[in-house]
Amino acid sequence: MDQLSLTQVLPVDPSSAPQLWELLRRHPELVWGHGAPDLEVGARFGGPGSWGPRHEGVVEEVTDRSVRFGWSRAGWSAPAVLALGVVEANDDASGGARLVLSGAGLPADEVAAASEHWESVLAGVARFVGSANPAVEAPVRAVLFDADGVLQMPSHGWLDRLAQIGGPEFVRAAFAAEAECLTGTEDFGDRLAPLLQGTGASVEDALQIWFDIVPDPEALALVDRLRGAGIVCGLATNQQSRRGGFMQERMEINAHFDRLYYSYEVGHAKPSGEYFQAIVDDLGLPAQDVAFVDDVAANVIGAREAGLRATLHRPGSGAAELAENLRAIGVPA
Numbered sequence: 001m002d003q004l005s006l007t008q009v010l011p012v013d014p015s016s017a018p019q020l021w022e023l024l025r026r027h028p029e030l031v032w033g034h035g036a037p038d039l040e041v042g043a044r045f046g047g048p049g050s051w052g053p054r055h056e057g058v059v060e061e062v063t064d065r066s067v068r069f070g071w072s073r074a075g076w077s078a079p080a081v082l083a084l085g086v087v088e089a090n091d092d093a094s095g096g097a098r099l100v101l102s103g104a105g106l107p108a109d110e111v112a113a114a115s116e117h118w119e120s121v122l123a124g125v126a127r128f129v130g131s132a133n134p135a136v137e138a139p140v141r142a143v144l145f146d147a148d149g150v151l152q153m154p155s156h157g158w159l160d161r162l163a164q165i166g167g168p169e170f171v172r173a174a175f176a177a178e179a180e181c182l183t184g185t186e187d188f189g190d191r192l193a194p195l196l197q198g199t200g201a202s203v204e205d206a207l208q209i210w211f212d213i214v215p216d217p218e219a220l221a222l223v224d225r226l227r228g229a230g231i232v233c234g235l236a237t238n239q240q241s242r243r244g245g246f247m248q249e250r251m252e253i254n255a256h257f258d259r260l261y262y263s264y265e266v267g268h269a270k271p272s273g274e275y276f277q278a279i280v281d282d283l284g285l286p287a288q289d290v291a292f293v294d295d296v297a298a299n300v301i302g303a304r305e306a307g308l309r310a311t312l313h314r315p316g317s318g319a320a321e322l323a324e325n326l327r328a329i330g331v332p333a
Helices: 014-026 108-130 158-179 188-195 203-210 217-228 241-250 273-283 297-305 319-327
Strands: 004-009 044-047 055-063 066-073 080-087 098-104 142-145 152-154 213-215 232-237 259-262 290-294 309-312
Touching: 004 108, 014 080, 014 108, 098 108, 108 297, 158 188, 158 203, 188 203, 188 241, 203 241, 217 232, 217 319, 232 273, 241 259, 259 273, 273 290, 273 297, 290 297, 290 319, 297 309, 309 319
Parallel strands: 142 232, 142 290, 232 259, 290 309
Antiparallel strands: 004 098, 044 055, 055 066, 066 080, 080 098, 152 213
């Protein structure tokens, strides 16, 4: 008997099930987050979970509009087996197409937390599917680029190095602290200091891991080409002042942009409407004339709700995929 059996109705026509499956195939991060697997048999995945220190697994079977995968978190003796599929609704009362997830083999004391996790995941997919870009034919006049996951990536293994400082609890606490520093009201170094007590690491030790950034020169070259074609290009990135300051002082990313919108300087952070409204006001353009690309679905939703044309980019998928995503929302990339 399945320990998990969840259904999420999606706000689209039932006949859209094939298109929804294609969306998940191109953007598995909507379900599995950063570190998502390609939907191919044998593909492995792993990354920080919304509960527990890590989740990991392997794709076991892919059929038409469904995938079966092993899934576990640290400390489990064996992985659970989960299946996710996109199906058409078979009645008129419950709306559109559905995401259906089932699973067995979870430790008994993890079922409730797993159910909460996957309910949140499926609801997030529904919110993304239900968001929409403005229906306009006017040319794009400005493009906003996220930084991490689009134009640059943290170096390989950086999360593991953070965990080596103070374990998974430290990593989760540090991320939570960083989120509270993105609008510039608090200093991330000050928030890190008490978390590092007893670890033997200093604030500077931890920050050096945050500063280990690898730019994508081909993605930055794409930005340069768009600027050369007369399109205003802006950097729209959530950063606390320590990491954002490092990017501005020690990296060359600013030189590729006409406008810079670091959240700690704007005073608002993605995905808030205030963040996007501040940018639109600064640009002096109608929101619908502004395009935005990000690797976080919630940020894309926030931009669309603010009236911008927004597209989701799979983290680290490269400049060719970035160009294709931008063309889909009217950017001549």
